[in-house]
Amino acid sequence: MKCLILAAGKGSRLSNKGLPKPLVSVLGKSLIERVILTAKACGITDFLVVTGYQGKAVRGFLDELQEREDISIIHVLNEQWDKENGLSALKARPYLHEPFLLTMCDHLFTEDTLRALKDTPIGGDEVLVCVDHEFEHLSSEEVAEATKVFTQKGKVLDISKQLQQYNGIDTGLFLCTPALFDALEKAAEEGDTTLSRGIKVLATQGRVRAFDMGGAPWFDVDDENSLQKAQQGLLRLLKKDTDGPVSRYLNRPISLRLTRYLVTKDLSPNQISFISFMAAIVAGLCFALKGHVALIFGALLAQFSSVIDGCDGEVARLKFQMTEFGGWFDAVLDRYADACILFGLTLHLIRTDPGLGSVAAGYFALTGSLINSYTARRYDVYLRKKQEGRPVAFRLGRDVRILIVFLGALLDKVFATLVIIALIMNLENIRRIWVLYGAWQRSKGH
Amino acid sequence: MKCLILAAGKGSRLSNKGLPKPLVSVLGKSLIERVILTAKACGITDFLVVTGYQGKAVRGFLDELQEREDISIIHVLNEQWDKENGLSALKARPYLHEPFLLTMCDHLFTEDTLRALKDTPIGGDEVLVCVDHEFEHLSSEEVAEATKVFTQKGKVLDISKQLQQYNGIDTGLFLCTPALFDALEKAAEEGDTTLSRGIKVLATQGRVRAFDMGGAPWFDVDDENSLQKAQQGLLRLLKKDTDGPVSRYLNRPISLRLTRYLVTKDLSPNQISFISFMAAIVAGLCFALKGHVALIFGALLAQFSSVIDGCDGEVARLKFQMTEFGGWFDAVLDRYADACILFGLTLHLIRTDPGLGSVAAGYFALTGSLINSYTARRYDVYLRKKQEGRPVAFRLGRDVRILIVFLGALLDKVFATLVIIALIMNLENIRRIWVLYGAWQRSKGH
Structure with a gap:
């Protein structure tokens, strides 16, 4: 035509x-x-x-x-x-x-x-x-x-x-x-x-x-x-139904402002993904250092990375540069970024308290977080089908995770941060299994 | 009709x-x-x-x-x-x-x-x-x-x-x-x-x-x-194009024999998934104990779990009990099973050598393994499209990972096992990104 x-x-x-x-x-x-x-x-x-x-x-x-x-x-x-x-x-x-x-x-x-x-x-x-x-x-x-x-x-x-x-x-x-x-x-x-x-x-x-x-x-x-x-109006269209609460009320409003500026620059979505990834890597390195100051730098970088992580997709959509590969690649980089941030916190903790508790907290936080992302795709399909355009109230994902890291590191409470992430992420995974199991049972009834 | x-x-x-x-x-x-x-x-x-x-x-x-x-x-x-x-x-x-x-x-x-x-x-x-x-x-x-x-x-x-x-x-x-x-x-x-x-x-x-x-x-x-x-013939149809090498030549031949027996029993695919999961949990617990004997028990249980993990899908297909939820749930359980096995090995290692190297080996092995599963879905879509029924030669996934655990634990080489898994899994992830990037570039050419 x-x-x-x-x-x-x-x-x-x-x-x-x-x-x-x-x-x-x-x-x-x-x-x-x-x-x-x-x-x-x-x-x-x-x-x-x-x-x-x-x-x-x-x-x-x-x-x-x-x-x-x-x-x-x-x-x-x-x-x-x-x-x-x-x-x-x-x-x-x-x-x-x-x-x-x-x-x-x-x-x-x-x-x-x-x-x-x-x-x-x-x-x-x-x-x-x-x-x-x-x-x-x-x-x-x-x-x-x-x-x-x-x-x-x-x-x-x-x-x-x-x-x-x-x-x-x-x-x-x-x-x-x-x-x-x-x-x-x-x-x-x-x-x-x-x-x-x-x-x-x-x-x-x-x-x-x-x-x-x-x-x-x-x-x-x-x-x-x-x-x-x-x-x-075009910027508003970039919000996603599956944005979690932190994304919806904090990250997205900031990233949309940044995106409005970034689209006028000669910067590709992949380059923005890379900036976000590098910020997370440096955040992980900061966390691995001794002292509260290092934690504060790491916290700021981690939250910055989380906000910027929204910009790549926004710029891609506004510039008609969305690709399936790009979206997937960004998601895989995010997983390594998560692992790096949590490993940095774990090392920080082990420096002060080299016990098994520190190792376990880091390990369970990482397991819960990566499996949280593993379950996100199917859970989001379910959410999108269920909510049909209405904003989603409950979704504990990466946005929440990084905000907890941000606040916990600012407050110099690394052990509590890892324990909270381990608990929240693993419980959320169990909840998702439960919710999807219920949806499956109901769909059989029809 | x-x-x-x-x-x-x-x-x-x-x-x-x-x-x-x-x-x-x-x-x-x-x-x-x-x-x-x-x-x-x-x-x-x-x-x-x-x-x-x-x-x-x-x-x-x-x-x-x-x-x-x-x-x-x-x-x-x-x-x-x-x-x-x-x-x-x-x-x-x-x-x-x-x-x-x-x-x-x-x-x-x-x-x-x-x-x-x-x-x-x-x-x-x-x-x-x-x-x-x-x-x-x-x-x-x-x-x-x-x-x-x-x-x-x-x-x-x-x-x-x-x-x-x-x-x-x-x-x-x-x-x-x-x-x-x-x-x-x-x-x-x-x-x-x-x-x-x-x-x-x-x-x-x-x-x-x-x-x-x-x-x-x-x-x-x-x-x-x-x-x-x-x-x-019906059993042969259960082989998958995306089976990795260990699955193809070791696990699948055994699991098909087991499945032939299991279908005659009153056992649901979910119950088989659960048996596989519990075997992995107990394997992780064995690994966490001291001594070579515990490692050997863990090794046998882990490999048993990996073989049985094929049976649930096979029984589901033979009994017309395949569900999208069942397949997904099995995959999520597998991720926790992986985490448990690797955590057991990490604890075993820390007992003998409580240095940062032990923690890092376990952490990187876990990261690589979970992200390996995270990238598997898209990689398998690519493989299926590319190979159209021909068996796939190269795919490093869970089957390979668990076999390395099995052999490494039998030989009492826990640190080497974790390092090898960390290396192989993370390199495989990078390779997959590279392969899919190439496929995307080629598809743009058309």
């Missing part, structure tokens, strides 16, 4: 320091690159981009992107870029003979939304409009600016900016058939060259269906204000 | 101590229960069983099975059970108006074969015969006894026991439409009441396709000899 992106307009409301709007950066990626890479993540590799205002700069960027991402980007020129956007869409007519996605260069959607729309069956002469029915989050100015739609039983009955009676917002994302072009030409003959007018021509023929995005987030980046909102 | 099972015949060639043939036990499950549970594992819950000879006993068993397995089993009586099997099939005609599976009570197939056949699209008046083209494994007597088929371009052109020119064996497994019944009646009118003759009637009309089972194993249990062959 091809994807048509309208990027011809001036977008003058965004103060963009001379950059054309499609090239304005949102968390380290330009608007149009975000649109294209989101679509690419859904399996689309053929793009048509209609350029106009400052088209040369945009086309130069896209040529480079095409090369880098191994996709096809065809340029369509619209010299009447100062006119309505229906004209831009019409310019792409010669290239489109099958159903295609149509979107704007300045509207951002989640992969889930795009994939669901793309996979919706579409009839011969139809158009599907992606509609936001839950638009309470928009300000009254935004609603005034937006194209409104009135839908009934899944059909779009009317669409325009001036609509008085409406129950949804046109998000600027469409699944189209080439029937759209006839409609646009008919609208143009009637003197209205907007895209909405073309859609309306089809709507009066009963050929426009509404695709309900079901409350999924989307962002229309029009000015500095909406740009900030989009950035905050 | 319904499954029709023919179980009316006498099967007198199997010396069955008074039991009707469908109830003859094959590795702890009766023939007909195996046939039904294999189909159930493929999602079939509606069965029709044609009984005849000693039908009362068979029906009593099936009533109990229906209750226990929450499936539906309808009895169809064939009082002419001493005649040909086409008559048995005809008795089920009133119950079958859609495509259905047809099989014999004494033929055993793998789930994969059954699932693939079931999911094959079938035309309105067709019959699909599951054909074995690679029948070199059959003895000349077996071939003489078998129903032979001659196929060309996926069509069955001829079928009968007496066929001179043939290129495949009819395995007794069919995907049928009710068109079969007209054909059986036509064949009966012509004086032949065998199932093959009915199939041949359809074949002459070009309506019988061959389903190539592609070398997958199947077993026709007719006499004591073929019963032994089937048992050996």
Whole structure:
């Protein structure tokens, strides 16, 4: 399936320091690159981009992107870029003979939304409009600016900016058939060259269906204000349902701030993973030294490592650099980081009290911690299935473990720290077995 | 989809101590229960069983099975059970108006074969015969006894026991439409009441396709000899592509022998897991004691635990008691068993040499071992994809680890044992990261 992106307009409301709007950066990626890479993540590799205002700069960027991402980007020129956007869409007519996605260069959607729309069956002469029915989050100015739609039983009955009676917002994302072009030409003959007018021509023929995005987030980046909102929204999407309590209320808020800064730098997720790993190794070395000061340094480094450990995944997702290998590699490094931190504490303890108790505390803490991570994958699958988007209250994992190390080392209570970790982690493992056993028993009942 | 099972015949060639043939036990499950549970594992819950000879006993068993397995089993009586099997099939005609599976009570197939056949699209008046083209494994007597088929371009052109020119064996497994019944009646009118003759009637009309089972194993249990062959074949299927070298050449051959005995006992897979776990715990306790004798006892128990650890999965598969939870729970117990064995060795060492070296050896051995299991899942996915059924040459996992413990403890070389485990396991982890990194890089190239 091809994807048509309208990027011809001036977008003058965004103060963009001379950059054309499609090239304005949102968390380290330009608007149009975000649109294209989101679509690419859904399996689309053929793009048509209609350029106009400052088209040369945009086309130069896209040529480079095409090369880098191994996709096809065809340029369509619209010299009447100062006119309505229906004209831009019409310019792409010669290239489109099958159903295609149509979107704007300045509207951002989640992969889930795009994939669901793309996979919706579409009839011969139809158009599907992606509609936001839950638009309470928009300000009254935004609603005034937006194209409104009135839908009934899944059909779009009317669409325009001036609509008085409406129950949804046109998000600027469409699944189209080439029937759209006839409609646009008919609208143009009637003197209205907007895209909405073309859609309306089809709507009066009963050929426009509404695709309900079901409350999924989307962002229309029009000015500095909406740009900030989009950035905050994209960052919020990085929180995970399976974040434990320390991650949720302490690590994640900090790591998201750091990530916001890190994405603007030329730093790969793997490099961030490595920084986090090295911080943990040095923390372990500090712990192995004598004295309270060494413990304090170790504590700070360990907690720093735990926070930074969130950034690699966040940056990867924001930069479309998520890989299965990367996620797995990061997890394996975390296990060695854990082992190093706990071994450092064990050595610290043995220096002052070389008894069997010290050895055993370190050994049981390590066993509990590594098996805690071993059981995490399946437990998280269970949590995700059970909680369906609601935040998870109870999950004792790495975030809790490292916070206990942090506090215990600050307070110079190494033996207690190891004993507490050994107890909490092993008990949590038993609890997980118990919970998953119960879930299995219940699933047999059905 | 319904499954029709023919179980009316006498099967007198199997010396069955008074039991009707469908109830003859094959590795702890009766023939007909195996046939039904294999189909159930493929999602079939509606069965029709044609009984005849000693039908009362068979029906009593099936009533109990229906209750226990929450499936539906309808009895169809064939009082002419001493005649040909086409008559048995005809008795089920009133119950079958859609495509259905047809099989014999004494033929055993793998789930994969059954699932693939079931999911094959079938035309309105067709019959699909599951054909074995690679029948070199059959003895000349077996071939003489078998129903032979001659196929060309996926069509069955001829079928009968007496066929001179043939290129495949009819395995007794069919995907049928009710068109079969007209054909059986036509064949009966012509004086032949065998199932093959009915199939041949359809074949002459070009309506019988061959389903190539592609070398997958199947077993026709007719006499004591073929019963032994089937048992050996079913046990052989329990070997895993991802078995490491020690497992492949030492543990698995022993555990399969034990499993052959254990399936006849009333012992659940979870109970076997628990025995293996307890053996490891006691091994750890022995190791923690002083002296070479304690080490020898520990060594024997640890290796016994490692062998028995194979039996739970084998018994679960043979008894259709595989569950995702059971497999996971067994794996988590194994991790604690590992930790206990290594901790026992570490304590043994510290008793004689309480230096940091002893602590570190134990700690690194534990870290390497637990992370070795942590990386195993993804590494095994990679191996399975890469090797496609060929045995895997190189995989250092639990089987190797416990054998090193066994040998090291027998030889009273505890420090060397822990150092070797620490080295081998951590190096193997690094190697796995390296191998998976390479695979990821290559996959990006495509």
